[in-house]
Amino acid sequence: MSDPIWSKIDHYFDALLVPADPALDAAIEASAAAGLPSIAVAPNQGKLLNLLARILGARTILEIGTLGGYSAIWLARALPPDGRLVTLEYDPKHAEVARSNIARAGLADVVELRIGAALDSLAQLIGEGRGPFDLIFIDADKENIPAYFSLALQLSRQGGLIIVDNVVRDGAVLDENSPDPAIRGIRQFNTMLAAEPRVSATAIQTVGVKGHDGLAIALVTDGP
Numbered sequence: 309m310s311d312p313i314w315s316k317i318d319h320y321f322d323a324l325l326v327p328a329d330p331a332l333d334a335a336i337e338a339s340a341a342a343g344l345p346s347i348a349v350a351p352n353q354g355k356l357l358n359l360l361a362r363i364l365g366a367r368t369i370l371e372i373g374t375l376g377g378y379s380a381i382w383l384a385r386a387l388p389p390d391g392r393l394v395t396l397e398y399d400p401k402h403a404e405v406a407r408s409n410i411a412r413a414g415l416a417d418v419v420e421l422r423i424g425a426a427l428d429s430l431a432q433l434i435g436e437g438r439g440p441f442d443l444i445f446i447d448a449d450k451e452n453i454p455a456y457f458s459l460a461l462q463l464s465r466q467g468g469l470i471i472v473d474n475v476v477r478d479g480a481v482l483d484e485n486s487p488d489p490a491i492r493g494i495r496q497f498n499t500m501l502a503a504e505p506r507v508s509a510t511a512i513q514t515v516g517v518k519g520h521d522g523l524a525i526a527l528v529t530d531g532p
């Protein structure tokens with residue numbers, strides 16, 4: 309559910325702080341034209357990801373869940389010229405749209421898009437000795453968040469950030485008896501996060517054009 313006032317306030321801040329951007333706007337338009345679901349992060353959330361990556365001085369970023377490449381463009385733009393973003397997507401149609409959007413944004417040489425189930429791609433990255441990554445953004449299927457988080461811990465550097473989207477789901481996160489695998493995955497992840505000694509973490513609710521949801525942010529305090 310998205311309250312109209314939340315959307316108005318998002319538009320107000322976007323007009324002030326997140327000006328129109330040809331490549332990002334084109335990515336949203338091309339994704340909609342190709343029939344992709346409208347589930348990318350909001351513009352002000354994309355900028356938040358970009359700012360966090362810049363604050364961190366990230367040189368390597370891993371994203372789980374590409375869709376049309378909208379958040380990948382925000383994140384890749386935070387990288388220095390020799391930086392690298394790896395983004396994982398299992399739907400070939402989404403990947404095709406993302407490739408085109410990323411190329412239009414001039415980031416084809418910065419972004420490596422891997423097609424396949426993210427659990428397989430993550431195992432491959434670990435097998436190839438890739439990483440450690442400075443920032444990992446988890447934004448794919450929610451039932452696998454606990455597994456993604458475990459693998460992300462293996463792939464993150466000490467001092468790196470792991471950001472997990474959609475940890476509130478319109479308040480459904482409070483339903484301890486939810487039969488929904490997505491909610492069960494989120495709740496299991498939140499419990500893992502609380503018990504994980506290698507991170508210092510928090511979670512915040514977000515409201516806006518994307519409704520009522522939330523972000524968890526974990527600083528990896530003990531890692532490779």
Ligand code: SAM
Pocket residue numbers: 347348349372373374375376377378379380396397398399402424425426427447448449452
């Ligand atoms: N991060 C994107 C953005 O903000 O622009 C939005 C990602 S969208 C919320 C989630 C994406 O994860 C979808 O494109 C979906 O196809 C993909 N996905 C879902 N399950 C997946 C899986 N098991 N492995 C890889 N990608 C998956």
